[in-house]
Amino acid sequence: MASPQPHGTSAEAEHRTEHQRHHAQHQARSVADHAAAVTALLEPLHSVHRTEKLPLADALGRGLVADVRAALSLPPFANSQMDGYAIRSVDVPDGGAELGIMPPVPAGASPAPLQPGMAAPIMTGAMLPAGADAVVPIERAVPDRFLPAAAQAKEHATVWLPPAAAGTFVRAAGSDVQAGATALAADTFLGPAQLGLLAALGIPDVTVYQAVTILLVTTGDEVVEPGRELPPGKIFDSNGTLLEAAMKQAGLHVRRAGIATDNPDALRTLLREEGAGTDLIVTTGGVSQGAYEVVRQAMADQPVEFLHVAMQPGGPQGIGTFEGRPFLGFPGNPVSCLVSFEMFLRPVLAALLGAPAPRLPVRARLSQPLTSPGHKHQVRRGTLKADGTVELQGGESSHLMHALAGSNVLVHVPEGVAVLAAGAEVEVWML
Template sequence: MPATVAEHQRRVLELLRPLATLGAETVPLAEAVHRVLAEDLPAPISLPSFDNSQMDGYAVRSSDFADAGHGGGSVGTVRLQVGAAIPAGVAPAPLGPGYAAPIMTGAMLPQGADAVVPIEQASPDTFFPDYEDGSRVVALPAGTPPDQFVRRTGSDIAAGATALRAGTVLQAPQLGLLAALGMAKVKVRKRPTILLLATGDEVVQPGEPLPPGRIYDANTTLLRTSLEDAGVLVRNCRLLADEVGPFLDQLRRDLHEGHVDLIVTAGGISKGAYEVVRQALADQPVEFTSVAMQPGGPQAIGLVDSVPFLGFPGNPVSGLVSFEMFLRPALAALTGYPPPRPELTARLTETAASPRGKYQVRRGVYSDDGSVRLVGGAGSHLVHALAEANALVHIPDGTAGIEAGEKVRIWLLDRPQQRMTEEGNS
């Protein structure tokens, strides 16, 4: 009796549980995108690391504004002597009472200053061309409070506070934070190393002549890019013929040449006469089984020379659906990356039939109006429909179909697409 999808998902998770303990490595920030942080990370410095100006303007002492209207200024303004300008990147001299220092955005606030008046509020509202003779005077609005337009030390994060937690997936914002904290490297969890083998005498490498009865190989490209997108290292990716001896020889060479955490194959696991993977691994603790799922019914799971092994069907859509349903979720659960596919409920735009005893996974286009349109049929060879889809549509076992307008569960593969009307296309 075929296993259910949930049963096979649990088996894959248990098989791959060692991936949760692969250890850690330190890599440059440029190589850390999509990697998972291995440990809590305290901030080595404060951000900002010094009080600085939020605006181009004048650094002032708010105490100079306590008696607005005195000293020759008109009511509502304060006249202050202009001090030396403060560009970004310098340590300024202290600011004395009665002075205003031209300061640029991000520049260090001088000792004694506790506020900034934007240049737009000054009279004149442009900076003087020189400041050295001490004769320049600027009128600034009264009522300037302490801390106005000042970025205080540690207002973003204080030194010693936790910047990022272990398990954080490092994307551009997180890597930007680490760079701002002065960190050139980061400790991340090691990625699983995967050996990918596709099989088939009928398969030809893209770019080569296509003889009659042959097809181009889509599996190595489809599965390799999917695996790499899921954050693993694909150490080798090969297309092999349906010959048991050469298949085993190449497999053993690949295992001997370097560490492998998981072997994945595409094709050769069904009950046909030329199922090379099934024949080659007959003496290994590998189970060639069936899952009540369409597409992707044939599956293989076990160990090959003590290395975890998963065998996917050879039809390209079946292989990708198998990856999405079984391997990708296990990687997310055990290694922290990739993130789970966003799951939504959507309104089906048409009736969909389904084998009652099978969990059907259809391809669809989800639109931002909350509807999902099926593309292609249920067949496992429809690569063009797969390329058009941005969602996997789940039709659970035990149902003979779903009517148009009913809700279905979907996994988003890409961002929603705006549904276009005929008028919009014209």
């Protein structure tokens, strides 16, 4: 284990810094390549040993482990789409017909077969009697209301009905999903609609990937816990709150270990003790090419790579393992942290474990021009309007927390694009 470096005094650290700057300038890794590296790091989480069976009510926000086949069709039986009369379509000629009335069919009943020349009062969702193939809505019947049971019980109660083609106002069995079909594919994100579908299929519990637990550590001599006194030169820690909330909102479990100061030994001890039982360590700060990079120093003897991703903000990144545990080192500015999470952690976990839900890319038109470093993928913050335009919030700088808080989208400017005019179409991700 390397001994901690006094601030900026070691020629070896100098050399490393120089080497890394060279690397950063000339061999910045593409966003896609870094995402692939994060995928390789976290691939072991995609394991049958990390699954659990949960009741539907507890499975919200998890990813499905295996395909789910429909054991029954939906709807399970042909049923009525309206309150009305179930008929055999052949019983009613073009001019309409007067039909006898059978006992009414409420939803949930298993009705007797429809006799030829008869009509059965039927409620929305009720099973179509055998023989019936169409429903005439009550509004089109004469009389246009259901007879009281007493009246109907009289012999020869009849109703006049207009014709209806076979299938009219009938929800056919299997019209939503057929028994035996794949209802949900493996790795599907389980939101309300997917859980509702499982319930409709009669499935009470579901096998999902376990939630990922992350140890989140903010580093830096300059950051102070909110609520404390703020000495000159220091700033309040927003990275911890921001990332913890983003991770929790994404369904991840977060263990916070407060703020680590710029002492590499103390940071190593903290990661060792607090990291136990977690799936991933995420730090913020201490990964760039300055002289006081505590995370770099703490990881000196670990298989951790510090590199520059061709992305703005969020370029400096650390990736590897700390004593065998997956580790990601995000940069120290809040916007960089959020962008790192959205660009690397969310999509990679979504692809591996079906959760969290990936961001849905949307097209929008810039309401103002922008410039971007052509050799980097730039991620700006903006407000998407109802008219499909996006207004940039704040500049490209990664410290603009207030501008981020006023944004509802991330705006992507791909590598190779240096200028975009007002009105240009961009991809945005809704936050």
